Amino acid sequence: MGLPPVELRPLRRADLPLVCRWLAEPLVARWWHHDSSPEAVERDFGPSIDGDDVTALYLGMHDGEPFGLVQVYPIEAYPEYVAELAPVCPVPPGSLSIDYLVGEPEARGRGLGAGMIAAAVARGFADHPDASDVLVPVAVGNTASWRALLRAGATWYAEGELEPDNPVDPPDHVVHRFVR
Template identity: 35%
Template sequence: MASTDASADDTLDLHLPAEFVALYGRAGDAPGRGGDDLLGRIADWGPADTPAGVFHLAPVDLERDLPLIARWMNDPAVAAYWELTGPPSVTEDHVRAQLTGDGRSVPCLGVLDGVPMSYWEIYRADLDPLARYCGVRPQDTGLHLLIGEDADRGHGLGTTLIRAVTDLVLTSRPACTRVLAEPDVRNAPSVAAFLAAGYRHAAEVDLPGKRAALMIHERAPRESA
């Protein structure tokens, strides 16, 4: 699996009233740096033991992480869906829009046994333009991701990490009952990875710039008790 795909412009173009941010997230903290935000403290979600090793999400630090993420974005297998090729400033603009936003989307590195090897965006699907195109529920949480290195793709690692991050979301966000993803329907490896991780293919949705496979993982009934 190379990637799912995303648009920071889409994720961040809904304006939230200050009263909403004050109620559901602490606007004075820095989203994406591990501070309280509309998703909780993602930096405190892990680590997770997986069959591939110990995994955790590390909110992006642009000064530290930009060269690596920009290199991944220029990999043709990633660029086909993320469309962020070019100089590092292209990736910087995409990531910075989230880091300076209200916390509804938090960019993270996925670190496996101490090695950064994937990029994730954890976002509030109920506050995303996705809600304009399909039914979402309050506190629904979405995932965008890419596996950075070609050597890590095609061996089931994507499925393992999707399962781990899904569990982290549901464990860390008790109010969240569903985790969503919307990979491009052409990205068959990504769709297959979500299916193998326990997601169901709920629908195909026409989003700006792509036709997406809406993937949904629901909290098991016993988890909601």
């Protein structure tokens, strides 16, 4: 069975209240553990919207309605991230990574997350023609997330300890990989 169609639309400043709401949604808050205040969302997402950060931000859209957020970025733009990942797995030069969330509870369990992931990987490869890999670490306990990655076409690449997004989680992570 194929993935549902998902379009990516660049995130706009007018979308930030929606992002605040999504980050405060209990399941998203559980795994993202991100301050959902307008000030924090502006601080963390505003520079990318303005083009001052290499991270590309998109809303996942299905039937014209936003349901999720995905960010695509070159791993090497964040040296601390390369240093954290390198002991767990090889990080090929030019590798990308993505972070994503399905913010609308009624959008979950319908394949939209996997569709958004697949669209983000395709967009990342299109925007970064020299990138051959997209590496995505996920906490082992976040089963829905890594299953969505597998459904989108990723392979299980490596396992190891990484700093969890939420300090209540153990450091156990699985790194998934998409290859061009």
